[in-house]
Amino acid sequence: MSTNQFIPIPYFKITKNFDVLEVSAECDRIFPKVENFLELVDIASRKKTEHFLSEARISTEINVKTIKAPIALYKIELNWEGDIGHLVCIELENQFALLLQEMENHRKRLAKTDMELLIHKEELEKSLLRITELSGPVINITNDTVLVPLFGELTEELIENNRLRITEYIHKQAIEEVIIDFQAIGKLQKSGVISLKDMVDDLTLLGAKSYITGITPLHAQTITEIGISTNTTFKRTLRQAIDHIHYN
The missing domain is CATH 3.30.750.24 (STAS domain)
Structure with missing residues (x-):
């Protein structure tokens, strides 16, 4: 059993195509289940987000879909390890x-x-x-x-x-x-x-x-x-x- 599910914040392990490999338990609590991370991103921002996430290391703010809200603002931190990305989401204040x-x-x-x-x-x-x-x-x-x-x-x-x-x-x-x-x-x-x-x-x-x-x-x-x-x-x-x- 992977220990990633015990990470106490929303964590996604993704591929270069942004397919989701693993998530933390916090992700299951906050976000709907998706096969690709971009499915959570506001449609109007997907192309720009895809460009940002392709960089080696990125910190940015994007609108994402959650279980409770159709749009919520989150800070995204992403670091690539070869073809594997480690992405965490931090909810911003209202x-x-x-x-x-x-x-x-x-x-x-x-x-x-x-x-x-x-x-x-x-x-x-x-x-x-x-x-x-x-x-x-x-x-x-x-x-x-x-x-x-x-x-x-x-x-x-x-x-x-x-x-x-x-x-x-x-x-x-x-x-x-x-x-x-x-x-x-x-x-x-x-x-x-x-x-x-x-x-x-x-x-x-x-x-x-x-x-x-x-x-x-x-x-x-x-x-x-x-x-x-x-x-x-x-x-x-x-x-x-x-x-x-x-x-x-």
């Missing part, structure tokens, strides 16, 4: 809760930066730029999806000071879905909406699908007047956008 916490952390940083502006007026220009950068962070949800929560007032300056940084990141990381969240946005300037429209067009040209969430009726009035790319999908909440991406 990603949505982490996103909300990170957004809250950004709000606190903004508040702290605003206070520093009052104390250090001689650093006004540098601090204002820092506020703008914090108002448009890029947060990874999965390997293919990022969240860009916007904060404060939607101005041309806010978008243009972050546009190149965001688009370069999307291009370099081969991101496929970008969620732009308006939950912490107050007023909209028409010039800001126009700049946002241009950035969404940039993302489309880079092959990324854009989602906009957290729109209020006041936001909707201004956005409808100016218009956003027809390639953009609008969802009421961040949670709905994440679910839409994962289940479609």
Whole structure:
């Protein structure tokens, strides 16, 4: 009897073709039985996952199917021993809760930066730029999806000071879905909406699908007047956008 079944975490022994040879007892408890490891991987991510797993040693995050959930985020650690792969799966914390916490952390940083502006007026220009950068962070949800929560007032300056940084990141990381969240946005300037429209067009040209969430009726009035790319999908909440991406 193999001792691999007693490994206290989900462990897969696989072939070069990702066929499953042995698993730990934890795998039987968490994952449905499969003959090939890729059967557990989200269909939209299989080709990219297959490429990643072919490397000599890999550590990455992927969406996999479990007994309790159709999609769950796991960290994958894989080491090849000749033609045999030793793969372990480590469940990550609730990603949505982490996103909300990170957004809250950004709000606190903004508040702290605003206070520093009052104390250090001689650093006004540098601090204002820092506020703008914090108002448009890029947060990874999965390997293919990022969240860009916007904060404060939607101005041309806010978008243009972050546009190149965001688009370069999307291009370099081969991101496929970008969620732009308006939950912490107050007023909209028409010039800001126009700049946002241009950035969404940039993302489309880079092959990324854009989602906009957290729109209020006041936001909707201004956005409808100016218009956003027809390639953009609008969802009421961040949670709905994440679910839409994962289940479609």
